[in-house]
Amino acid sequence: MSNRAKIEEHPVAKVRAAADIAHRSFAGPIGCVFVVAILLASTPLYRDHPVATGLFVAAMLARLAPRLVLAVLWRRRPEPPRFPPWAIASSAYLLSLPTGLFGAFIIGLYGFLSWNAFLIVLFALSCAISGASVTAPHLKLVLAFQITLLLPIVVNCFRAGGDHATMAGLSMTLFLVYVIIHSIRLNADYWNSVAADLALKERAEQLQAARLAADVASQAKSEFLAKMSHEIRTPMNGVLGMLELVLDTGLSGEQREYLGYARQSAHSLLTLLNDLLDHSKAESGKLVLEQIDFSIHALVGEAVTPFLVQAAAKGLNLTCTVREGVPEYLRGDPTRVRQVAVNLVSNAIKFTPSGSITFSVAMDGLVDGRTVLHFQVADTGPGIPEEKQQGIFEAFSQGDNSITRRFGGSGLGLAICRDLVSLMGGRIWVESEPGRGSTFHFTARFAAPSMAAPAERPAVLSPGVPDARPLRILVAEDNLINQKLLTRLLAKAGHEFEVAANGEAACSLWDGNRFDLVLMDVQMPVMDGLEATRRIRAAEASNGCRIPIVGVTAGASSGELEACIDSGMDACITKPIMIADLDNLLAGVSRGHAG
């Protein structure tokens, strides 16, 4: 089957062609009524030949009636009505046959040079022209239409004889040939445009399907990344913890140096993992912001203080300002605001060889009752060329390759900043001139605090006290390395412990007052830490005691922390476990409370 035939057989094209013919032939029958009226009013045809004229008039009116019905249907339906091919063909022949035969009849009776013949020939010619485009979608129909319309007239012109009639016969023959060629062309044009239209629609459908597939793939990728980086945090906990343990033993200077590098690399890897986790969560729409009261002054201090030593070592002047008008307390996600600020300040320090870095916060206004703050980090570094300024906010994109090679980095920092800032209802941008430094801006919206003074986060890590007493600790942890790490740390601090490899084992080891504390890993096989905690709390309800349970989790999101607290845990520490955090926690418990 040829391409053209395939298109003509395409169900959509078939319906469309039928509807097109019907739609185009809509005005024609109404025109016929006018011609009939003129014919009847200006010629003696009806008086002289009532049967032939009556049949012609009846045929014209017969075409009009279904059209009027269609006109009403058309208005009421959202979709154009469908026409069976026989209906279209009979409507066309109901015009061409009576007109051709009646024209031939008139020429035969009155000769070509009569008003009667002139009127009917004029009508036939205009029907031929309009019929060519109206029935263009259907080649056989349009050819049959032209031949039945014009051939009887042509034949009778020649039969009438005489110079004028013969010339008229020749002209009409030429016209018939022209109109046939014209109809064939219009038919080809029609189907070419249908083919182009169908191809376009098919392409659009393919693109839509490809887009859907890409969305699904991207979602799967984000979920995979989120899961993997979450999973990798657990062994990283082991690596970092063991390094801490080894570094705490007697080592030669050389060994200490090498292990120091290993610890530095492990920390970099962890930062990269955290960035990947954040970015993939943001991409899959799973990054949820916390809503707690916080002090903006404290936040600015916390964001800048860790960099003071580093800045001083490079001879950089690092200052921060909270401008007048910025409220002391706001409600939002201080951890995420700090994360963006820390990223920008750390980049500024990384890329600036000399000069100064200023971090400032100012009021930007109020939108829908929410405070909009404008944060700025300005440096006197190398600056960023204008053509690179947009790209640096894309994931894994870095500005100047030579600079990047010198300083390292993954190109994820600014992409995460952009994700976080947009979650906070703000935007991030940079103003920079090569050689004169850069100023990174971001805005964020915050609600008014719910209380006069901010509440603390649910997770609790108590300040350490020197006189900690030895504790009996139940460690629920499935990962062997992490078990070793935790138990070594506990043994070093003089505590006793028992280890359970999953939540169910932890529940069976727990029996009332035997332990002072449970360190409960959250994700474990057989029974997870949340379920085990719920069971212990339920059992405690009957005997009236309450053991402190501290969750150990690889995920640090507010949702995960909340799930821990909801299950009945008293606090959470996140992996990788820092020795200082654990010491503080245990000291707090040994004083008689978990936080």
Ligand code: ADP
């Ligand atoms: P990374 O720092 O890990 O490469 P970022 O997303 O934080 O990734 O930054 C992307 C790029 O933007 C950097 O590689 C650097 O080219 C450019 N950049 C960011 N901050 C600065 C700055 N303060 N001065 C000059 N260039 C910067």
